[in-house]
Amino acid sequence: MKEKMIIICRCEDLKLDEIRAAIADGYTDFEELKRFLRCGMGPCGGRTCLPLIRRELASYLGVAVEDIPMPTTRPPQQVTTFSAISIGSTEE
Amino acid sequence: MNDFPQTADVVIIGGGVVGTSIAYELTKRGLTDVVILEKSYISSGSTGRCGAGVRQQWGLEMNCRLAKGSVDIFENLTEELDYDIEFRQGGYLVLAHNEAQIAQFEKNIELQNSLGIPSRFVDHDEAREICPPINCDAFLRATYCPTDGHANPFKTNFAYARAAQRGGAKIFRYTTALAIEKDENGVKAVVTDKGKISTKFVVNASGPWSKEVAELAGIDIPTYPERHQCLATEPLDRLFDTMVISFQIGIYLQQVPHGSFVMGIGEREEPNHNINSTWQWLEFFTGELLKILPILKDLRVVRQWGGSYNRTPDAAPILGESAKVKGFYNAVGFSGHGFMIAPMTAVCIAEQIIGNTPPVNISPLSEERFGKGELVVEPSVVG
Numbered sequence: 424m425k426e427k428m429i430i431i432c433r434c435e436d437l438k439l440d441e442i443r444a445a446i447a448d449g450y451t452d453f454e455e456l457k458r459f460l461r462c463g464m465g466p467c468g469g470r471t472c473l474p475l476i477r478r479e480l481a482s483y484l485g486v487a488v489e490d491i492p493m494p495t496t497r498p499p500q501q502v503t504t505f506s507a508i509s510i511g512s513t514e515e
Numbered sequence: 516m517n518d519f520p521q522t523a524d525v526v527i528i529g530g531g532v533v534g535t536s537i538a539y540e541l542t543k544r545g546l547t548d549v550v551i552l553e554k555s556y557i558s559s560g561s562t563g564r565c566g567a568g569v570r571q572q573w574g575l576e577m578n579c580r581l582a583k584g585s586v587d588i589f590e591n592l593t594e595e596l597d598y599d600i601e602f603r604q605g606g607y608l609v610l611a612h613n614e615a616q617i618a619q620f621e622k623n624i625e626l627q628n629s630l631g632i633p634s635r636f637v638d639h640d641e642a643r644e645i646c647p648p649i650n651c652d653a654f655l656r657a658t659y660c661p662t663d664g665h666a667n668p669f670k671t672n673f674a675y676a677r678a679a680q681r682g683g684a685k686i687f688r689y690t691t692a693l694a695i696e697k698d699e700n701g702v703k704a705v706v707t708d709k710g711k712i713s714t715k716f717v718v719n720a721s722g723p724w725s726k727e728v729a730e731l732a733g734i735d736i737p738t739y740p741e742r743h744q745c746l747a748t749e750p751l752d753r754l755f756d757t758m759v760i761s762f763q764i765g766i767y768l769q770q771v772p773h774g775s776f777v778m779g780i781g782e783r784e785e786p787n788h789n790i791n792s793t794w795q796w797l798e799f800f801t802g803e804l805l806k807i808l809p810i811l812k813d814l815r816v817v818r819q820w821g822g823s824y825n826r827t828p829d830a831a832p833i834l835g836e837s838a839k840v841k842g843f844y845n846a847v848g849f850s851g852h853g854f855m856i857a858p859m860t861a862v863c864i865a866e867q868i869i870g871n872t873p874p875v876n877i878s879p880l881s882e883e884r885f886g887k888g889e890l891v892v893e894p895s896v897v898g
Contacts, residue, residue, distance in 0.1 A: 428869060442542040449677075450673075452556040452557075452688070453558045454559065454563070455556050455557055455558070455673075458558055458563060458607075458669035458670075458673075459662075459669065459670070461773070462833060464747070464817075465817065466749065466815075466817055468818065480772070480806075495638045495837070496737075497792065497818045497819055497820055498792050498797075498818075499797075499816055499819065502749060502816060502817050503815060503816050504812065504813050504814065504815050505801050505804060505805060505811055505812050505813070505814055505816065506805075506812040506813060508797060508798060508801045508816070509801050509802065509805060509812065512798035512801065512802065
C-alpha cells in the first residue's frame, strides 16, 4: 500500500511499486528500466529518480549502489525552447 | 557460469530489435535452442536510440516489400507478442522541394501502389489538412501514406526478447563474442567471455559493430557506423498524427503516443563509434525545423541524444548467408531503417536458416554485391 504512495519519478509520475514490479519483471538495468518506464527521460533528466532507482536495483541484485552503472547524461541541462536556441545561435 | 550453454542450434550476436526478432521467428518455427549474446543491455545499440518511425514509402522494390511486410506484422504485433508496442498509423508526409524530387516520387508512388502500399501525392491544401501548422512555403508538393506511422522501438525490442525467451531462446546480457571458430564446412563455435558455444549457425545482428563481428569470422563487409542525432520535446496535446520528413533537408519529426515530439536531422559524419550529442547539431536542427514548423518555436527541448546508423555504400542492408563462410548470416547495414523493416527481415532470415525460401527475395542483398559492383541504391533515405 505504502509503495503505491511513494513517488520516485515526478516527471513521469512513477511510484515505487511500479519501479519494483518492473525490476522484478527482469528490467534489471537502469538503461532498460528507462526505456520501459521512461524514468530519467523527463525534464529533470533523472536527477531525482536516478539515485533512488539505483538503490532499488542494488538492493534487488544484492550489489553495492556504485556497481549499478549510471546512464548517459543528456543535454540540455535545462529544458529550453526552440526560439531561445534560435536566438542564441543568431546572436554570435 | 554453470548455466552457460556449451551448444546451441543458432547463436545470434546482438540483442537489439534485429537479433531478438530473428530469435523469436526461429522459436516460432520450432528451432528453440537459440542463444542471443548481447555485450551490454537489451537495446543498447541502434534500437535504443531509434527515431521510432515506420515507413513504407521507399524507392526500391525490395525495401517496399520488406517495409510493407513489416507493417502487416506490426499491425498485429501487440497481440502476437502480448506486449503493447505502441503501434500507431498516423501516416508519413514526405515533402518534395523541387521538380526532380517530384519526378522521383512519381516513380516511387507507382512502384509503391503496385505493391499494395496506399501512398499518393497531396497538394498544399491537403497537406494542411494532414498537418495543419505546416509552412507550405517550404515545399512544392508532398506524398502521403496513411498506413505508415510509429512503433516504440524499445518496447518492440523487449517484446520480441521476451517472446523469444518464452519460446525457449536464452539471452545473455553483458556477454561479448570474442572469436568465431570455423572449418571448411563452415561455422563451428562462438567463443565468448563466458565460455564457448558450439553451433552450426551464427547470425550477425550487431548493428554498429557489424564490421567487427563479421571480421571474427574472417569476412570483410563494407559497413561502418555513422552518428545521427535526435531530440525529444516536452509532451503536448495532440497537434497532428503524421510523421513529417524531407529527404532534401534530412529532417524527420513526429509526435509520439507519449505526447512528446521525437525529431532528428542527418548530417554526413566521419565513420566512427562516437555517439555524443553536440550543441552545434541542436542549433542546426532548430534552424531547419523552424522553417517547416515555425509554430513549434515555443516548444521546449527536454532531451538530446545520438546513436549510430550502420551504413553500407548503397544504404541497403546486407542480409542472408555469407558466400564465404557457411552458416554465417548477416542481418546488418540497415543504414537508419533497421527498426521499421525488422519484423519482415526476421521472418526472411529465420526461413533461410531453417532451409525455406524467404517470402521476400533477399538474394540481391547479399554481401557479394559489393565485389560484383551490383549495388542496390535506394533513392529515398533520410539523413
